[in-house]
Amino acid sequence: MALSNLILAELRRLVGHENVLTEPEDLIPYSFDGTAALQQMPGCVVFSRTTEQVAAVLKLANEKKLSVVTRGSGTGLSGGSVPNRDCIVLCTVKMDKILELDRANLTLLAEPGVITLNIAEAATAAGLFYPPDPGSMKISTIGGNVAENSGGLRGLKYGVTRNYVMGMEVVLPDGEIMWLGNKCVKDVAGYSLKDLFIGSEGTLGVITKVLLRLIPKPAAKKTMVATFAQMDHAAEAVSAIIAAKIIPCTLEFLDRMTIHCVEDYAKIGLPLDCEALLLMETDGHSAVVAEEAAQMEQCCRNCGCLELRVARDDEEANKLTSARRSAFSALARVAPTTILEDATVPRSELARMIRFVETIAKKYQLRIGTFGHMGDGNLHPTFLTDERNRDEMHRVEEAFKEIFAEAIRLGGTITGEHGVGLAKKSFLPEFLGGTQMRVLRELRKALDPNRILNPGKMFD
Amino acid sequence: MALSNLILAELRRLVGHENVLTEPEDLIPYSFDGTAALQQMPGCVVFSRTTEQVAAVLKLANEKKLSVVTRGSGTGLSGGSVPNRDCIVLCTVKMDKILELDRANLTLLAEPGVITLNIAEAATAAGLFYPPDPGSMKISTIGGNVAENSGGLRGLKYGVTRNYVMGMEVVLPDGEIMWLGNKCVKDVAGYSLKDLFIGSEGTLGVITKVLLRLIPKPAAKKTMVATFAQMDHAAEAVSAIIAAKIIPCTLEFLDRMTIHCVEDYAKIGLPLDCEALLLMETDGHSAVVAEEAAQMEQCCRNCGCLELRVARDDEEANKLTSARRSAFSALARVAPTTILEDATVPRSELARMIRFVETIAKKYQLRIGTFGHMGDGNLHPTFLTDERNRDEMHRVEEAFKEIFAEAIRLGGTITGEHGVGLAKKSFLPEFLGGTQMRVLRELRKALDPNRILNPGKMFD
Numbered sequence: 064m065a066l067s068n069l070i071l072a073e074l075r076r077l078v079g080h081e082n083v084l085t086e087p088e089d090l091i092p093y094s095f096d097g098t099a100a101l102q103q104m105p106g107c108v109v110f111s112r113t114t115e116q117v118a119a120v121l122k123l124a125n126e127k128k129l130s131v132v133t134r135g136s137g138t139g140l141s142g143g144s145v146p147n148r149d150c151i152v153l154c155t156v157k158m159d160k161i162l163e164l165d166r167a168n169l170t171l172l173a174e175p176g177v178i179t180l181n182i183a184e185a186a187t188a189a190g191l192f193y194p195p196d197p198g199s200m201k202i203s204t205i206g207g208n209v210a211e212n213s214g215g216l217r218g219l220k221y222g223v224t225r226n227y228v229m230g231m232e233v234v235l236p237d238g239e240i241m242w243l244g245n246k247c248v249k250d251v252a253g254y255s256l257k258d259l260f261i262g263s264e265g266t267l268g269v270i271t272k273v274l275l276r277l278i279p280k281p282a283a284k285k286t287m288v289a290t291f292a293q294m295d296h297a298a299e300a301v302s303a304i305i306a307a308k309i310i311p312c313t314l315e316f317l318d319r320m321t322i323h324c325v326e327d328y329a330k331i332g333l334p335l336d337c338e339a340l341l342l343m344e345t346d347g348h349s350a351v352v353a354e355e356a357a358q359m360e361q362c363c364r365n366c367g368c369l370e371l372r373v374a375r376d377d378e379e380a381n382k383l384t385s386a387r388r389s390a391f392s393a394l395a396r397v398a399p400t401t402i403l404e405d406a407t408v409p410r411s412e413l414a415r416m417i418r419f420v421e422t423i424a425k426k427y428q429l430r431i432g433t434f435g436h437m438g439d440g441n442l443h444p445t446f447l448t449d450e451r452n453r454d455e456m457h458r459v460e461e462a463f464k465e466i467f468a469e470a471i472r473l474g475g476t477i478t479g480e481h482g483v484g485l486a487k488k489s490f491l492p493e494f495l496g497g498t499q500m501r502v503l504r505e506l507r508k509a510l511d512p513n514r515i516l517n518p519g520k521m522f523d
Numbered sequence: 524m525a526l527s528n529l530i531l532a533e534l535r536r537l538v539g540h541e542n543v544l545t546e547p548e549d550l551i552p553y554s555f556d557g558t559a560a561l562q563q564m565p566g567c568v569v570f571s572r573t574t575e576q577v578a579a580v581l582k583l584a585n586e587k588k589l590s591v592v593t594r595g596s597g598t599g600l601s602g603g604s605v606p607n608r609d610c611i612v613l614c615t616v617k618m619d620k621i622l623e624l625d626r627a628n629l630t631l632l633a634e635p636g637v638i639t640l641n642i643a644e645a646a647t648a649a650g651l652f653y654p655p656d657p658g659s660m661k662i663s664t665i666g667g668n669v670a671e672n673s674g675g676l677r678g679l680k681y682g683v684t685r686n687y688v689m690g691m692e693v694v695l696p697d698g699e700i701m702w703l704g705n706k707c708v709k710d711v712a713g714y715s716l717k718d719l720f721i722g723s724e725g726t727l728g729v730i731t732k733v734l735l736r737l738i739p740k741p742a743a744k745k746t747m748v749a750t751f752a753q754m755d756h757a758a759e760a761v762s763a764i765i766a767a768k769i770i771p772c773t774l775e776f777l778d779r780m781t782i783h784c785v786e787d788y789a790k791i792g793l794p795l796d797c798e799a800l801l802l803m804e805t806d807g808h809s810a811v812v813a814e815e816a817a818q819m820e821q822c823c824r825n826c827g828c829l830e831l832r833v834a835r836d837d838e839e840a841n842k843l844t845s846a847r848r849s850a851f852s853a854l855a856r857v858a859p860t861t862i863l864e865d866a867t868v869p870r871s872e873l874a875r876m877i878r879f880v881e882t883i884a885k886k887y888q889l890r891i892g893t894f895g896h897m898g899d900g901n902l903h904p905t906f907l908t909d910e911r912n913r914d915e916m917h918r919v920e921e922a923f924k925e926i927f928a929e930a931i932r933l934g935g936t937i938t939g940e941h942g943v944g945l946a947k948k949s950f951l952p953e954f955l956g957g958t959q960m961r962v963l964r965e966l967r968k969a970l971d972p973n974r975i976l977n978p979g980k981m982f983d
Contacts, residue, residue: 165871167762167765168870168871191768223709225715226686235958235962240958241956241962242956245935245936246934247900248678248679248896248901249867249939250867250936250938251672251942252937252938253943254719254722254723254966255718255721256963258685258715258718259719261718263714279768280768302627308650308651347811348807348808348811407707407709409707411628438708441707441709474706475707479708479710479711483712491713495712495713499713502970505969505970506714506719506966509965509968510962521713522713
């Protein structure tokens with residue numbers, strides 16, 4: 064049911080006329096997120112500027128039982144911020160202030176609409192470090208990162224967004240405002256509600272402030288790239304590095320298809336005659352970095368790498384890193400529809416999983432480029448397809464089913480860092496099982512009894 | 524209402540005759556935990572050996588609406604495992620096997636009754652490291668550590684128990700068994716139920732397996748002790764260390780009363796003519812350790828330390844560390860009742876909080892020895908008292924109220940690592956506020972509708 068003029072007038076009264084969009088041409092940019100083949104027009108878009116406005120909007124929506132889909136920049140890859148039909152899109156991008164950087168307690172307080180990169184840069188300017196670096200960090204907002212528990216390239220050593228959230232302000236569906244957590248390193252007063260909200264994909268409340276933990280900036284860094292004739296050799300090199308008790312800050316890989324697409328796109332000068340490329344980075348004290356880099360190099364050589372290139376300076380390091388950072392964009396150029404997947408397995412099962420994806424590509428005659436976080440076991444098989452080709456899309460779906468079944472069989476998960484949203488919703492019940500699904504439903508019912516927040520996302 | 528013979532017979536049938544205790548003299552050791560002045564006789568004690576037995580016991584209790592209080596070694600300091608009257612105490616100490624140590628994925632799978640120290644030693648034997656080291660780690664069980672989200676001396680650099688739990692098996696009150704988490708470094712499929720159960724103090728389910736994350740063992744370590752004429756100087760040294768971008772693995776302090784008690788007890792040769800003692804430890808690569816130790820020493824000297832002693836070898840390091848590790852035992856010797864508190868503030872407010880505790884000790888004519896985790900802002904003001912002295916106990920209570928009010932005022936928490944249990948229950952509502960208390964209640968109701976699990980703990 065479309066939003067009535069009465070509701071729209073009330074929303075305008077709450078947030079100001081200029082902060083409510085209703086014209087179709089204005090709504091279109093908010094009708095999708097970063098996920099392929101998903102689109103739905105909302106009833107309106109509301110920009111909040113304060114926590115009190117968020118509370119007022121939710122209170123109204125809750126009373127009238129209207130759906131609210133919260134979003135930041137909409138870079139999500141699981142459809143988590145795709146609108147419901149005629150819903151209110153609550154967009155937090157105008158709440159974009161860094162409120163405090165506390166050097167004594169190493170914390171940063173931000174509004175949810177702050178761009179992730181701005182947080183990283185504010186930390187750097189203070190000689191500190193905010194490690195989570197999701198692929199979309201130049202555009203994504205910290206509120207979205209927290210709602211999705213975003214990962215990135217440094218997960219193996221530094222963890223993900225969850226590991227850096229010390230507190231948050233949350234507005235519940237009934238408009239009540241809660242502050243969770245604090246600047247204390249330790250706090251065990253009550254259940255960790257903060258951790259329940261991290262990764263809850265906008266289904267339990269709206270995040271209106273985030274308190275982040277910063278750490279000292281590593282003094283040195285070394286970046287290198289190694290290529291391998293066979294994926295198995297690359298996987299062996301990764302195992303050898305871990306067995307040497309090294310936890311690199313980055314341990315990424317690209318397969319042949321991705322390497323070629325990246326080289327076409329970015330002209331980095333990557334070696335093309337290989338099955339796999341590893342991008343490795345160690346950071347920390349300069350003595351540690353020198354030793355670890357030498358050991359990592361030795362591990363790669365012992366596993367028969369074809370070529371190994373160590374960046375001489377920051378510029379070359381950035382160039383090598385950009386090979387990985389541009390993987391998605393590079394693949395996205397070569398087909399009308401790019402579906403980026405996120406199956407994840409324990410690190411020890413990674414080589415097996417990569418081979419399985421290759422088999423599936425052949426079986427279903429699909430073009431798949433695979434890249435991802437090798438140290439994390441977090442794979443991004445990317446389907447190069449065309450959503451207008453019904454037969455191919457059907458084969459893509461069948462391929463997904465097999466890939467996720469295999470990930471689960473290997474002790475993995477259906478999503479490492481992109482979230483469930485709409486894209487993985489149908490796979491969640493089998494993965495979690497009936498008991499856990501029941502608990503998820505009961506928690507959601509307890510927090511959002513009228514089901515106004517992002518309904519239909521994650522599970523029904 | 525006492526447990527009927529019918530119930531006891533059924534429990535014996537479920538877990539075996541030898542695993543049910545009912546004689547008063549057998550029950551007494553299970554009528555208290557590590558918390559002073561709290562005792563209550565249970566109806567029986569049941570030892571489970573398998574997950575299925577736990578499920579069967581809970582199912583029975585749920586049907587008959589009987590209270591179940593789960594415990595391991597009972598070292599808790601907030602009364603979290605003190606029985607309810609006539610309840611079933613479910614004791615997991617016989618589920619004490621380490622089931623797997625996975626060197627490729629750096630994980631350890633354990634039953635809940637494994638002693639924390641055994642986990643640390645198993646990790647060490649594999650060249651790996653399990654950092655959480657709660658004070659009670661020689662006796663406490665990993666199940667209890669997870670249920671309480673235990674801290675320890677390494678929290679500042681390495682975090683607490685939560686940061687090392689990758690997965691767990693949980694039995695819900697209705698006997699349903701769930702497996703949460705996995706060996707993947709990244710996993711965002713559904714709400715993080717694992718994080719909800721960590722620190723839930725036995726009120727949501729019973730933990731029957733724990734999957735822990737291990738990390739590479741730091742190659743080197745340096746331990747040192749510095750003494751200061753004034754607490755403020757010690758606090759300034761801590762601030763200077765953090766400002767120098769050093770995160771030591773240990774940064775502990777003892778006040779004058781504690782130093783004297785420890786020296787009386789352990790004859791370590793501590794300097795007695797000081798107001799404060801800092802125990803500092805840096806670990807990692809030997810080059811890092813050497814540099815950081817030199818910088819920490821300089822910070823202490825710049826802040827006017829009286830004496831600084833660097834351990835020459837492991838033996839001396841252990842001796843110095845034991846000064847801190849024996850603080851509680853040493854204080855406990857000098858008074859019939861020792862009440863260990865756990866107020867925590869942001870690190871920047873620590874000196875202020877310590878001075879406040881001193882003022883309160885004078886105001887209420889109480890003996891308080893204070894020690895704790897200076898880097899974490901986690902204070903343990905310890906009241907040396909006598910529970911038979913009603914007037915004094917009344918003053919202790921009044922002193923607590925003021926200390927917690929001040930901790931909250933300074934942006935801190937009422938418990939950094941000991942939990943709420945019975946001891947902090949009355950302080951929780953004011954700390955969290957009405958909205959958060961309502962959410963806690965709703966979550967508990969969703970998971971344990973018959974309120975059989977540890978009823979009356981954390982909140983009513």
